[in-house]
Amino acid sequence: MADFSRVLMVVNPISGGKDKSDIIEEVEKQVSERNLELEIYYTSGKGDKEALFSIIEDYDPQRILSVGGDGTIKLIAELLTDDSIPIGIFPAGSANGLAENLNLDGNNAELTRIALGNKFRLIDAILINDELCLHISDIGLNAALIKNYQEGNIRGKLGYLIQSIPTLIKSDFPFQFKIEVDGKEISRKAVLIAVANAKKYGTGSKINPNGRYDDGKFEILIFKEFNIPQILQTFREHVNLDEDFLEIISAVEAKIFSQKNIPFQIDGEYRGDIKEVTARISPVKIKIAVP
Known part of the structure; x- marks a missing residue:
């Protein structure tokens, strides 16, 4: 059994020119099998940070899934003030540098198991021009x-x-x-x-x-x-x-x-x-x- 119950999935619908529906369906399937709650937010490129901040405050997710490229992961990470909420990554952008470096590859079922799993890595971030x-x-x-x-x-x-x-x-x-x-x-x-x-x-x-x-x-x-x-x-x-x-x-x-x-x-x-x-x-x- 998972030690968390609320999952937030952040989807960039246009990243990489890729259809994300298969990823979303697999996540919905595995979340349902585990009796977890799921909320999905689709980025639009306008007001995403403010909207996600409100969702995180109100919904209080215990796991956040990023479906997009490095920019989507970054959008999420910028809203977290500590390392208490793990991020699960689905590399679905034009360039997926972080996923490439962390060896995050595989089919949707495997990536979903990893994203909802209990193995983590704490990584450094760099502040560049703040x-x-x-x-x-x-x-x-x-x-x-x-x-x-x-x-x-x-x-x-x-x-x-x-x-x-x-x-x-x-x-x-x-x-x-x-x-x-x-x-x-x-x-x-x-x-x-x-x-x-x-x-x-x-x-x-x-x-x-x-x-x-x-x-x-x-x-x-x-x-x-x-x-x-x-x-x-x-x-x-x-x-x-x-x-x-x-x-x-x-x-x-x-x-x-x-x-x-x-x-x-x-x-x-x-x-x-x-x-x-x-x-x-x-x-x-x-x-x-x-x-």
């Missing part, structure tokens, strides 16, 4: 790709692929950065700088071999050049990246400055063209249901 980041944030070339993707009409990995060539043609890289960390200041030229807990992007590309979700630190990843052979290396099981391609710095707090405004993204969502990024470990950990 916004929660659960996966990877970056400034530079990848953020430019995400910006172009979100302005396009095609979703999923095909949409990213289609936008990759024009992004490379239009981007004025490398960029000049200044980084403040551990009381030191360094200058670097790079195509992008990422701030990450995760080992890899939702595409499966392993960019952060030192990444751990529970060590109280994050990594600053400085990609110094656009090197296709090295990029292809990141998709291998065992990654061996050249120091001329990638420099890694561990930190609990850092500031990154650019000489000019360049694209910036958090967890796969474009956040504008900016010059400054601040990052620090959040005092609140997130509780995720895992296999």
Whole structure:
């Protein structure tokens, strides 16, 4: 028997261009079998945070299920003030970076069992420009790709692929950065700088071999050049990246400055063209249901 009774399922109906009805049916089936209560909220992109805050206050869920991509998980996590409510993840977005890193994969029945199960992992979150980041944030070339993707009409990995060539043609890289960390200041030229807990992007590309979700630190990843052979290396099981391609710095707090405004993204969502990024470990950990 479950040690909880009230489940809230948050569904992003348009994420990844995927139909969510099969997931919803499986959750309803297993919830009914366990005699649990279920409330479903469909995001609309307008007023979701305020609406969910009210539902969480009134309904008092003991488990929250996220059906969407990293943005849906983040929406939920931003409303939780501690790690008392576990989040169950159904990867159903264009990019599912957190699920990819936590090995959350399988059919709907299996994912539902995991989401309603009793095995959890406490993960660190990063506050980036005072916004929660659960996966990877970056400034530079990848953020430019995400910006172009979100302005396009095609979703999923095909949409990213289609936008990759024009992004490379239009981007004025490398960029000049200044980084403040551990009381030191360094200058670097790079195509992008990422701030990450995760080992890899939702595409499966392993960019952060030192990444751990529970060590109280994050990594600053400085990609110094656009090197296709090295990029292809990141998709291998065992990654061996050249120091001329990638420099890694561990930190609990850092500031990154650019000489000019360049694209910036958090967890796969474009956040504008900016010059400054601040990052620090959040005092609140997130509780995720895992296999």
